[in-house]
Amino acid sequence: MTPEARAGVETGASAPASESERLGRSATERSLEEREHWRETTRARAVAEHPERREMFVTSSGIPIADVYVPGDIAALDEDRDLGRPGEYPFTRGVQPTMYRGRLWTMRQYAGFASAEQTNRRFRYLLEQGQTGLSVAFDLPTQMGYDSDAAWAEGEVGRVGVPISSLADMELLLGGIPLDRVSTSMTINATAPILLAFYVAAAERQGVPRAAVSGTVQNDILKEYIARGTYIYPPRPSMRLVTDVFEFCAAELPKWNTISISGYHMREAGATAAQELAFTLADGIAYVEAAQRRGLDVDRFAGRLSFFFAAWSELFEEVAKFRAARRMWARIMRDRFGARNPRSQMCRFHTQTAGSSLTAQAIENNVVRTTLQALAAVLGGTQSLHTNARDEALALPTEESARLALRTQQILAHEAGVTETPDPLAGSYFVESLTDELERAAQAYLDEIGALGGALAAIEAGYQQRQIQESAYRRQRAVEAGEEIVVGVNRFVDEPVPAPPIQRIDPGEEGRQVERVRRVRAERDARAWGRAMEHVRTAAAGDENVMPALIEAVHGGATLGEMSDALRAVWGEHRESVTV
Amino acid sequence: MIGAMTERRIRVLIAKPGLDGHDRGAKVLARGLRDEGFEVVYTGLRQTPEMIASAALQEDVDVVGLSILSGAHMTLVPRVCRALRDEGLGDVLVTAGGIIPDDDVPALREAGVDRVFGPGTTIGEVAEYLRANVRPRETA
C-alpha cells in the first residue's frame, strides 16, 4: 500500500462515528470494527516497515492465530452455558470448586525398574520425598502377557518397567507400602484385568479390605490399537475385558479408577492437540457405550472413568485443549448418555509432559521444556501430573534426574503463584477463542469417526492411525526443513558434551526374576491351580465376568503368562492391519 | 538385454524386533525413505530375529533397518545379525535406531551392525548414508 493510500484509508476510517451509530452497537461489535481500523492503520504501518516473522501463525493443530484478539472474538461465549463455575457443569473451569486452593494435584512419577525389589525401593524413596501416589511402569513381557521366562521375554525383562509374573512378584513390589493409604496407578492395558487381580490379591494378603483399595488401571485398549501397540486379543473380546473391569469394580472396588482413557500415547505417536482431544473422547464414548450395552447404569460407572493427556510446550493451545476436554465430555455425558451425577460428567485427568519433545542433544534443555509443559497442565487444571526427567530421551531416568523432575512440580506448586485461583486464563480473549476452536476441530473429527461407525470401527478401518501417521510425518518434515525449530537440534546447536551417566539395568536381574517365576510354578498346589485355570477358561468362553476367576487363579499360583495364554486360546491374537 | 526401462533401486527392510510397540519412528522413516526414492518393505510390530532374517531373504533387501526403543537392543540386535548370517545374508547392510546409548554402540558394531542412528537423525542423513554404503549385489 502506498503511503498516500494508507493516509486516505486512515482519514476515511477515523472519521468519528455519529452518536446514534455508537449507541446502536454493542461493545463487542465495536471491538471488531476497531480492530479492522487498527489493522488498516497502526498495524499496516508497522508491517509495512517490519514484516512479521511468518506469513501465518498457526497452532500445532493448524488453528490460525489472529494478529490480536478482542472482545468481539468471544461475543458468542455464554458464561453459564460454556464456562460455569469451578466444580459446576460444564466444568470448563475445573472439576473441583476450590481447585488447587484446596488440594494440590497429585505428583505422580511413573517408575518401574528391573525387578520388583528395586522398584519397591524406588517407591519407598519417592514416598519419603513427598510424592503422594505411586505409578507403576511394567516391562513389555508383563504388558504383553508373557512370563519372564517366556521365549518372547528374552532381553526385555525389566527393561521399560517392572516384571510381574506372579503374586509373589506383586507382593515384593508392594512390600511395606500401606495399600489402604497409598493409591497406585498402573500403566497396564491388555493384561489390566490380570494385574488388577494381582493387586487385589496382594491387598487381601495385607489385610486391606477391597473397599479401601484405591488406584487406577490404564485399561484403555483402544488407544493400543491406535498408537501404542501393546494389544494382545482382537478388539471385540478386548472391549469385553474392559467392561468386565468396569462391572467388577462398580460392585467390589468402589475407590478404583477403572480406566484412564489416554490421549497421551496418540500425541506421542504424532497426533496434534485437536486429534489427541478428539480421538480420546471418541474412545471414551466407545467405552461408555460398551458398558451401557452390558447393562450398567451410566451413573454407576462413569464417575470412575478418568483421562490421561499429554502436555506439550505450546502453552496456550494446551490449556485450551484441557478446558475444551472438560466442556465437551460434560456435554457428551449429560446430553448423549443421560448422566445425572455431576461426577459422571467430569473429565478428571492425569497429565504427563511430552516425552517425545525431549531431545537427546543438550539434555539440560529438557528441564525447561518439561517446566513449560507442566505449567500448561497446571493452568489447564490437571488432577495429577508426571514430569519427565531430562535424560529420558537416552534411557530410563537416574535417581537424580527423577528427583529434579519432581522438584520441578514442587516449584510450580509452591513458588510460581499459579495455584492460587482456579482456571486463571479464563476470559482471555485468546484462550477462550482457542478453546472454542479446539472444540470445533475436535468435533469435526468426532463427526467423522461417528460416520465410520464409532471409534472401534474407525480403528478397524485405520482412520485414527492414518491421521496420526500423517501428522507425525508432517512434523518430521517440518523439523527437517527447519520450519519448526527444536532448540539444540536444528537451531542453536551446542558443542556435543560427553553423555551423562544413565540408568543401567543389571542384566543379572533377569535371571533372578526367571528363577522366581519358575519357583512359583514348582511350589504351588497343582490341583487348586488346575481348577482355577479351568474356571478362567470357562469364564472367558462364556459370559461370566472374568475378574473373580482371575483373582481365584492368582491365589492359586497362576502366572500372568498362563492366564493370558488361557484367554489367547479362547479369543486368538490380534494382528495389526493398517499399513503406513 | 531387456533393461533400460527400469533401474536398480535400493530395497530396505524396516523391522521392529521384540515386543516394543512404539512404531512412530519406524513408520516415519519408512515413509521418508519412500519419498527419498527407496523401496521400503515394512514388516510391522513384534518380529523375532528369525522372522526378520526370513523376510530379508525373501525380499532380497540391501538394507535391514532395526528400530528398537525398549532397551532390549543388546539382546535382540546381535540375534538379528546372527540370523541374517545364518541365512547367508552377511553382506546386507544393517542399521539400528531408537534409544541406544552411545556406550552400547561399539558392542553392536562388533555384533555386525554397520551404523547406529541416534535420536534426532534426519531422514536425509539416513538416506545419504544408505546410498553411500549399500554394497553391490552378487548375482547368486
Added chain:
Amino acid sequence: MTRAGPDPAAQSDVRGAQSDLSAAQSDAEAAQGPIAASDASGSSGSTGSSGASPTSGTSGASGASGTSGAPPGGRGAHLAERVLAGDRRSLARLLTEIEDRTSVAEAALRTLYPVSGRAHLVGITGAPGAGKSTLVAALARAVRSTGRPAAVLAIDPSSPITGGALLGDRIRMQEHAGDRDVFIRSMASRGHAGGLAAASVDAAAALDAAGFPVVFLETVGAGQSEVEVASIADTTVVVEAPEMGDEVQAIKAGLLEVADIVVVTKGDRPGAQRTAAQLRGMLTVGASDEAEAVRRAEARGRRRPKRPQVMLVTAPTGDGIAELLAALDRRHGERDAAALRPARLARAAAQLDAVIAERLHARLRDGRHGPAVDEMLRAMADHEIDPYAAADRVLAQLEEWPAG
C-alpha cells in the same frame, strides 16, 4: 537354505495344462535369439532419481554385477539351476533381477520358462482397504493346510515422483513369517505400463519353476496397470468389503469385468450379506442378454465376458476360506481349454507385447542411435513431422540399425 521344492507329485498332475503352449513358446524363443544377444549396456537408466543405487550402473543395467566375470547368460543359467534346486536365496535374487529387467533375468527365464506353467496363478485385486492382504494370508494358510507350499507376489504402487515405494503387505501376512514354504515377495509397480505385467508374470514363472503350485498375485485395484496384472492371471479374484454406503467399490473401479470370482470380505460385518446379494443381482444377466454380450465381445475380438461366482468370507475366523480355495482348485483342475485357455492366451499376448515394447525401447535408447532419435524428437516437437510418420521412419530404420 537349500530345502528342496515342494513335493513333485503335487506338480506333476498339472503338467498337462501347459503342453498346448509349449510349441508356441519354443517358436518364440527361437525368434528372440538374435535380439537377446544385444546387451545394450550403454542404456543404464539409473541417473537422476535419488533412490537409485549407486551400484546400479554395475549391477542393474549392464548386468555386470557381482564378482563373477561370466556373461549374463551364464550367470542367469546358473541362477536358474540354483532356483530349480530349491535355493530360496537364489529365487529371491532372481526376482530382483526380474524386477530390474536385467539380462541375467532373461537368461534365467529361458531355462525356467519351459519347466513352469504348472502353477495356478491367482490374481487378487480390489479397492484399497478391501482386505486383499488379509484374504491372501488366509488363503495361504488354507493352501498350507493341504500340505502345499504357497507363494505371494504383493504389488504396491511406486511413487510417480520419487520412484520410491512403501511395501506394507507383509504386515498382514505375519502369521506366515516363520514358514519357509510360504514365500512372500513385495514388488513395487515402478510405474511403467506393460513392464509391470511383464515383470510380475516373469516373477510368477520363477516361483512356479521353483515349485510353488499356487502363486497369489495381489495388486491394488486402482490404476490400469495394476488391474491388468490381476486380470492376466489364470483366475482373477476381485475383493470387495461391505460398505457403509450403497456404493460397490469394484463397480466404480470397473473391476467386475475382470473377475472370475468376487469375494466379499469381512463377512461378519453388518452389510456383508447385503453387499453379496447386491453383487449377485448385478452379475446375473438374462440368458438372451448374455448371448448378445458374448456375440458383441467376440465381434470385437475380446475375451468372453465372465459370469463370476460371488462368495462371502471372514478371513480372521477362516469362514468361507476353505470353500474359496476349493473353488480355485476346481478351476485349476479343469483341464478343458475353455476354463483357463483364454486367460493363458491373454497372458501370452501381454507378455509378448511387453517384451517387444521393452526391446524396442532398449534399442531406441541405445546410445549409438541417440542422435537420430533426438533429431526425430526435435522435428516432432517443432511440428515438422507428425508422430505417425516419425514412428514409421524409426521402425524402418530399426531394421537397418545393427542390433548389438
